[in-house]
Structures are given as structure tokens and as C-alpha cells.
Ligand SMILES: Nc1ncnc2c1ncn2[C@@H]1O[C@H](COP(=O)(O)OP(=O)(O)O)[C@@H](O)[C@H]1O
């Protein structure tokens with residue numbers, strides 16, 4: 001039986017999976033699922049079998065997994081140790097930026113890889129790690145098919161008004177567009193919703209993917225209509241270390257009056273801002289919730305405020321709202337953030353059930369709430385594994 005390896009490099013984490021293929025169209029079966037978290041700052045590795053047996057659950061030695069490359073070496077090592085008999089027929093990679101040309105997963109050729117490398121400046125926290133993963137996998141599994149699955153692909157058919165900026169047309173033609181990200185996660189959530197509640201899937205849904213990177217997507221019938229992220233993964237909500245929506249006049253000011261160059265501004269906007277910059281403490285929501293200081297509370301307050309603003313804007317773009325879905329590390333695990341987002345939202349038809357929110361239920365709205373509120377753990381790995389399966393064993 002052939003296997004698929006999945007690699008998903010986020011801005012602060014590396015998720016990996018080993019899946020067994022059952023044949024064309026059959027759901028790939030997870031054998032190993034792992035995550036290396038907080039890369040570079042108290043790195044942790046966790047991995048388990050599909051049955052839940054723990055394969056790893058320990059901090060990685062500092063320096064040993066100080067970056068994504070070190071983390072990847074640990075992941076490949078664990079897979080080789082636990083499943084020495086694995087026959088890796090394909091490696092599926094999350095690639096954050098696909099540019100204007102990719103609305104579906106694609107087999108990686110040297111030409112495609114070179115074109116994707118040119119997009120690195122548009123996603124500096126992700127694309128270099130994604131493509132480093134591709135190169136490492138090419139070296140480790142030279143016989144395997146390498147498949148790129150794009151965060152941007154899910155949004156490629158969104159309406160033109162959400163695809164453009166108010167710049168002269170020539171820039172749109174050159175690819176300066178609103179791409180939107182977290183598409184593998186949104187694709188998964190749309191599919192789960194179709195199974196859980198087809199009437200909601202058919203309707204107007206906002207998905208809040210709140211992780212170290214955070215964005216929101218408005219969908220109708222499971223298709224993206226609008227999303228909070230744009231040209232790069234900087235726009236929209238504030239994130240762990242990214243600023244979110246910013247008046248472009250601020251960038252001009254930094255250049256003209258603070259004498260900052262492009263590299264310095266990129267570092268400020270991608271690595272020093274968001275929750276970290278506002279709190280002066282941490283980019284990590286768990287640490288901010290535990291800290292309870294004034295600046296930590298203010299950083300969380302700004303995060304919540306921007307989610308609520310985006311929610312109103314997306315609901316208007318959708319012409320109303322039938323469901324709100326929370327996912328991502330914060331969306332799935334922080335009852336406090338969910339409660340703050342939903343507070344006083346009766347005007348839009350949302351009523352949170354406080355005890356359901358504190359439990360582990362899927363639906364966390366009250367029975368009387370017109371808008372259903374749900375928590376659905378996302379699974380980018382299975383979306384990548386299915387795409388790799390379809391390129392190795394195309395459905396008949
Ligand atoms: N129990 C929890 N309570 C609050 N925040 C949490 C919890 N578990 C994880 N998080 C937050 O989720 C974020 C990481 O989300 P994740 O989706 O895993 O990251 P990435 O964007 O790198 O894929 C971090 O801010 C982390 O603090």
C-alpha cells in the first residue's frame with residue numbers, strides 16, 4: 001500500500017502527517033499526525049498514531065529545532081523511526097502563495113518551483129519554509145510525486161470587487177490583487193459543514209480562522225465571496241506578530257520621516273507587530289491570557305475588536321449571516337476569545353450559549369440563536385492528503 005506524507009509549515013509551527021492510500025477516491029487513512037509548535041521559542045514536538053498512541057510529546061533541545069529546517073529534520077526522523085516500511089508515493093505540501101495562476105493543487109516541477117520562489121517576498125513568514133520543505137522532500141524522497149496545495153486557491157474565484165484594490169488597472173494585470181489565504185482550512189471547514197449541516201453550508205457563512213496567522217472568510221454555498229487577507233498575509237486581522245489592516249499612509253510616513261527601508265519595514269510589519277507589538281510581551285495567545293497585564297488585555301482587546309469589525313463587514317458582503325464558525329489554534333481552544341467576539345451581537349442574530357462555549361460541543365449558540373455558532377477543528381492535513389491522492393491515483 002502506498003503512503004502520502006503531508007507537510008504544513010505555518011508561521012510558528014510545522015504540522016506533518018503520514019497517510020495510507022486506499023485507492024482512487026478512498027479517504028486517505030491517517031497513520032501518524034504530528035506538530036512541532038512554537039518553533040524557535042520553547043519548541044515542542046507532539047505526534048501520535050491515528051489510534052491516539054503517543055509517539056512524541058516533549059520539548060526539542062534549544063538550538064536543535066530553532067528554525068523550520070531543524071523542525072523538519074525531526075519530523076522526517078520520527079516518521080523513518082516509527083514507520084521504516086512506509087512507501088512514500090507522494091509528498092503533499094502546503095504552499096501559502098500560489099499567485100494568480102493556481103486555482104487548484106499542482107504537481108511540482110522545477111518550473112513551478114521556480115515560479116513559486118518568486119512569490120517569496122509576498123509571504124516571507126511562510127513561502128520560504130514551504131519551499132524549503134519541498135527541497136528537503138525532493139532530496140529525501142526522490143521517487144515521490146511532489147504536490148503543492150495552495151492557501152490562495154480557494155479564493156481564486158471570488159468576485160472581482162474582492163479581487164482588486166483601488167489602484168490603476170495595470171497593477172491588477174501585474175498580479176497586485178487580493179488573494180486571500182488559509183484556503184486549505186476554509187476548504188476543509190466548507191466540506192465538514194456540508195456533512196454536518198447542509199442547510200448552513202448552502203447559506204451565508206463566516207469562518208474565523210484564528211491561529212498565529214488569522215483571517216476570516218465569507219462564503220455562500222461553500223465558495224469564498226470575500227476574505228480579510230489580501231495581497232499578502234499581512235492584511236485584515238492583527239496576528240501573533242503581524243499588524244493586520246494598516247493605512248498605507250503609515251508605510252509612507254515610516255519611509256519619509258523615520259528613514260526606514262523596505263527590509264526594516266517588512267520586519268516591523270511581519271515580525272514585531274500584532275499581539276507581540278501591542279502587548280510588548282508575547283505573540284502567543286495562551287501566554288497573553290495567562291499574563292493578565294494591562295498591555296496583554298489591550299492587545300487581546302484590539303484583536304477582538306478587529307474580528308468584530310470584520311464580522312460586520314463580511315456579513316454585509318454576504319447580505320446576511322446564517323452561521324459563524326471558529327477554527328485555528330485560538331478559535332478552537334480559547335472560549336474567552338469566542339465569548340468576547342460574540343458578546344452583544346444579538347443585533348445580528350447571534351446568541352452564544354456560555355456553558356456550551358466552555359464545553360467541547362460543536363454548536364455553541366443557544367437553541368434560539370438565529371445565527372448558528374460552531375467550533376470545528378480544522379484539518380489542513382487531510383485536504384493536502386486528498387489532493388496528493390488525486391494526483392497519484394486520479395479519480396476514474
Ligand atoms: N488553549 C488555548 N488557549 C488560547 N490560545 C491557544 C490555546 N491553544 C493554542 N492557542 C493559540 O493558538 C495560536 C496558534 O495557532 P495555530 O493555528 O496552531 O498556529 P499556526 O498559525 O502557526 O498554524 C497561538 O496563539 C496559541 O497561543
Ligand SMILES: CC(=O)OP(=O)(O)O
Nearest residue numbers: 010011181211213233
Ligand atoms: C497564511 C497564514 O497566516 O498562515 P498561518 O496561520 O499558518 O501562519
Ligand SMILES: [Mg+2]
Nearest residue numbers: 010011211213
Ligand atoms: Mg496555521
